[in-house]
Amino acid sequence: MGKVKLATSWLDACAGCEMSLLDVDEFVIDLAQAVEFTRSPITDIKEFPEVDVGLITGAIGMNEQEEEAKELRAKCKILIVLGDCACFGGICAMRNAFPKEAVLRRAYIECESVKDGKIPSSPEIPVLLEKALPVNAVVKVDCFVPGCPPRAKDIKYALSELLQGRIPVLPSDMMRFD
Amino acid sequence: MSDRKEITLTVNGNQVKGKEGDTVLQLCRANNIYVPTLCFMEGLSNVGACRLCVVEIDGERRINPSCTYPARDGLVVRTHTPNLEKYRRLILELMFTERNHFCFFCAASGDCELQAQAYRYQMDHARYPYTFPALPTDTLNDFMVIDHNRCILCGRCVRVCGEVVGNHTLDFSRRGWRTLIAADLNQPLGESSCISCGACLQACPTGAIFSKVSAYRGRTSEGKVIHSICSLCGIGCEIDVLVKDNNIVRIDGANLAGLKGQLCLMGRFQQVYNENQRIITPLIRNKKGDLEPASWEDAMKLITGKIKDYKAYYGASSIAGFASSLCPSETLEAFVKFMRNTIGTSFIDTFDGSGYRAVIQGISTFSKNGKGLEIESPLESIMDADCVMVVGSNPLETHPVAGSYILRAKTQKKVNVIVVDSRPNTFGFRSDIYLRPDNGSEAALLGALEGLVAKKTKSTEKSMRFISLGRAVEKTGLDKDAIQKAAAMLSRAKNPVIVYGDGVLSANNPKLIARLLDLAKLANHDGLKVISLKPRGNSRGAWELGLANQDGMAKIKPKMAYVLFSDDTFETGDWVDQVGQAEFLVAQASYRSQLTDCADVVLPSPIWAERKGKYVSLDGKVGHSQKVLEPSSGIKDDVEIITKLAKGI
Numbered sequence: 135m136g137k138v139k140l141a142t143s144w145l146d147a148c149a150g151c152e153m154s155l156l157d158v159d160e161f162v163i164d165l166a167q168a169v170e171f172t173r174s175p176i177t178d179i180k181e182f183p184e185v186d187v188g189l190i191t192g193a194i195g196m197n198e199q200e201e202e203a204k205e206l207r208a209k210c211k212i213l214i215v216l217g218d219c220a221c222f223g224g225i226c227a228m229r230n231a232f233p234k235e236a237v238l239r240r241a242y243i244e245c246e247s248v249k250d251g252k253i254p255s256s257p258e259i260p261v262l263l264e265k266a267l268p269v270n271a272v273v274k275v276d277c278f279v280p281g282c283p284p285r286a287k288d289i290k291y292a293l294s295e296l297l298q299g300r301i302p303v304l305p306s307d308m309m310r311f312d
Numbered sequence: 313m314s315d316r317k318e319i320t321l322t323v324n325g326n327q328v329k330g331k332e333g334d335t336v337l338q339l340c341r342a343n344n345i346y347v348p349t350l351c352f353m354e355g356l357s358n359v360g361a362c363r364l365c366v367v368e369i370d371g372e373r374r375i376n377p378s379c380t381y382p383a384r385d386g387l388v389v390r391t392h393t394p395n396l397e398k399y400r401r402l403i404l405e406l407m408f409t410e411r412n413h414f415c416f417f418c419a420a421s422g423d424c425e426l427q428a429q430a431y432r433y434q435m436d437h438a439r440y441p442y443t444f445p446a447l448p449t450d451t452l453n454d455f456m457v458i459d460h461n462r463c464i465l466c467g468r469c470v471r472v473c474g475e476v477v478g479n480h481t482l483d484f485s486r487r488g489w490r491t492l493i494a495a496d497l498n499q500p501l502g503e504s505s506c507i508s509c510g511a512c513l514q515a516c517p518t519g520a521i522f523s524k525v526s527a528y529r530g531r532t533s534e535g536k537v538i539h540s541i542c543s544l545c546g547i548g549c550e551i552d553v554l555v556k557d558n559n560i561v562r563i564d565g566a567n568l569a570g571l572k573g574q575l576c577l578m579g580r581f582q583q584v585y586n587e588n589q590r591i592i593t594p595l596i597r598n599k600k601g602d603l604e605p606a607s608w609e610d611a612m613k614l615i616t617g618k619i620k621d622y623k624a625y626y627g628a629s630s631i632a633g634f635a636s637s638l639c640p641s642e643t644l645e646a647f648v649k650f651m652r653n654t655i656g657t658s659f660i661d662t663f664d665g666s667g668y669r670a671v672i673q674g675i676s677t678f679s680k681n682g683k684g685l686e687i688e689s690p691l692e693s694i695m696d697a698d699c700v701m702v703v704g705s706n707p708l709e710t711h712p713v714a715g716s717y718i719l720r721a722k723t724q725k726k727v728n729v730i731v732v733d734s735r736p737n738t739f740g741f742r743s744d745i746y747l748r749p750d751n752g753s754e755a756a757l758l759g760a761l762e763g764l765v766a767k768k769t770k771s772t773e774k775s776m777r778f779i780s781l782g783r784a785v786e787k788t789g790l791d792k793d794a795i796q797k798a799a800a801m802l803s804r805a806k807n808p809v810i811v812y813g814d815g816v817l818s819a820n821n822p823k824l825i826a827r828l829l830d831l832a833k834l835a836n837h838d839g840l841k842v843i844s845l846k847p848r849g850n851s852r853g854a855w856e857l858g859l860a861n862q863d864g865m866a867k868i869k870p871k872m873a874y875v876l877f878s879d880d881t882f883e884t885g886d887w888v889d890q891v892g893q894a895e896f897l898v899a900q901a902s903y904r905s906q907l908t909d910c911a912d913v914v915l916p917s918p919i920w921a922e923r924k925g926k927y928v929s930l931d932g933k934v935g936h937s938q939k940v941l942e943p944s945s946g947i948k949d950d951v952e953i954i955t956k957l958a959k960g961i
Contacts, residue, residue, distance in 0.1 A: 218416060221437050223444075227414065230444035265444055270437050278436035282416035309431040311415035312422070 137170040138297060139185040143206050144175060145199040146226045146266055147192025150283035151217040157286040168297050182209045187296060190275075193219040193226035194267045198260035207273040212301070214277040214292065215269045218311060221280040226266035234264050277301050281310045319385040324392065336378035336389055337365050347391050348400060348429055350517050351466035352379045355569020356475055361466050363403050364429065367391050375399060397433070404430050405438040410489065411445060412461040413518070419527035420519030422534075426464060427518075447492070452502030455524050455581040456513050460492050463520035469493060469512030476574050478719030481506045493520075507708055508577035509716070514568050523562065525585040530556035539566060540938040542579040543638060543849035543920050546930035547691065547713045549575055553921070553940045560584050560921060560940065571692060576712035583920065588903035592946045595914040603914060608948070611913055615874075616960035618896050619655060622872045628656035632870035632894075634887050635859060636880035637662045637848035640925020640937065643950040644854050647876055654958040659868050663882040664847045665860030667817030671844060672861070674825025678833075685852060687829075689809065689841045690931045694721055697841065699805030701730040701798075703828060704754065705813020706739040711845045711930075714811065715739065728801050732757060733815055745798045749788035754816075757795065758827040760784030764799030765834050776830055802835045809836075813845035818884075846930040848880075853928030870894050877901035877908075878950065879919040900953065916947045923949065 152175060173179045188210030194200050207213055218224035229237045243251045269275055279292045288308055295302035316331040323345055330339035335358060340347050351362035360377035367378045370388035375396060415421040447460040473482040481504055485494035495504035513521045535556030542549045550566035550573060563580050567573035594611035595603040622630050633651040635644055651660045675683060694700060694717040707715030721727040731743040734754060740746030749757045759779030785792050802808055810832045816824055832842045846852055866886045873894035879902040891897060899911035902919045922943040927935050
């Protein structure tokens, strides 16, 4: 049996989920034997090839992230999302209480560390969506691992199950939203 | 209730028994059948708000909430079918998407019932679009925050505020999905009629209402819960103290919806955190006049030496001892022995001793058969009364839980409440009749009420001397009608209870207390129902130990004073001047205060959480408080200090 091809995508997130993924200790050796990492922060490959498993961390907060999620969904057989942001909107959704304009103004103009700031408007940079959304609001998701961040053992459980051909749902006693 | 008919139901294929009048949920719980709930709370009314407790019942077209479904003989109920579980998960997803339930920055995470249910139903995502409403947060109360973003509108706070606290501050505002919990007419909580008892906070299943003094300091699973009693005011509420790393995280009422379980702002919040400066080592005043840390040996030697000196030069009665009735009986007993037997002085008192002497004199004027505090009624008699008269007290300020009993009786049983106080008293606004006689004329008012009640009930005793209505009007400055209305209300009642408090106890007027007792006896058909709201957690215990029965205490001028202040905050009374005039002052205290600032020697004393002992509640019930914290190494137990001092003399 060949290696399982995996591509990851880091959207609106803080890197906590990636840290947790690296925190699986010696399981990373088993993982490396069973899985071929294609696009990921480790390999620095930019394009998504056709893969077996797609993995997303983070919410969808910009149009670029929306497109990326759709592209990965199209190229993977199973899509797994990690962390509260990807599952529920999480930290990123805290901005949803305010209109997009107010959020941008706060970040680029009113922020204490900014002098003579202006809201960037170049067509080359992604556009902030009105609300930060969980991934399943944009594309179909097959497997969810919540947690802020998900603990290494949750990720290990989910990936082991996937490698054995099962779609995992975290058991009640493993579920954590914080 | 035991004569209710027994009924048999089939739940999940098994025969279970219950009583007619039970709800299906009650019956399931009694038979250890788990049904998930969120809006249900033991002791509160059932409203069926959350729909998590739905069950299938044969013959019903739809699934029904078990908390509001009356159990009937022969019902066939199923509590856990795939269909029900599907709906329960759906309900949870709707709750999570309706508002902003993000656990990672929530004070309740780990102790949240909504979160626990989501874990239970493996709710790792929601299938519905999130509404992300921008809801306000009310932070104006000193101790509590209401975060509407985390509210599931279960209404437990509304029900506990109305049904248990009797305060009816919280209610729902607006309609449908726009509904918000509101205080009064949509005021911020801190500007509302809220008495900050925190019952709503304890009832809240999520982080929608959380405590400013406990948030983020630890979860229940990280600490240890110690069951104890609150020793502050003499009601003796049962508390569960959550302790983590030798710190108090949170104090909960042990039985929120029952009696003595709701707690008040003092018991629930103020005991958790205060900014007073703790005394952790003995202090001796040096030649420059400053207090300086000293060893236990030096401090004890100085005290025993001074006691011997004063005894030798001026006699033992030049030394007086004052003790806080916040201390447990064991400590007070040791103190009495030390002062009376070891030193040999009879001048001992509690800070609230003058109140006791007035009560005892009042009782002996009222009946000459040598009875004492035992003529008073248990606090619960308020709940059975048909009229409550509150004299010289705002129970919501001094004894909030007693205040709640009165408000509950008033709102749930339509019991009439009369408030008599010469001071401005906001409890008067909660009453049916609020009489505010001129200062010092309360006895005249009571005398007139006696006369009017006696005329109506035709029960009188020869020894009683009433005051005419005309004279009472003249003395009290009150309206004639108002006095007559109050008298009529008292006469209509069969089982009225009179509750009196600090206004009467500090008036130093035994006649007023005798009048109260006379009136109570005349008005009540079964006997005498009187409750005095004693100021401290162990006032009654201290008084029963004879700590406060020395006559003429107010006149003595001690040369040396020993004050067992502990963690008290009492700053009024005759004793303050007496202590201030003493040449040599020893203070055994937990915190720096005005008292320790003028003391010559200060010994550290444990606070309530660092000691255990017996407490006698204001209605004479014995309770035991537990040690919940380990004191720091410099602090010794009060009894140990007193015993050591006694050995040194």
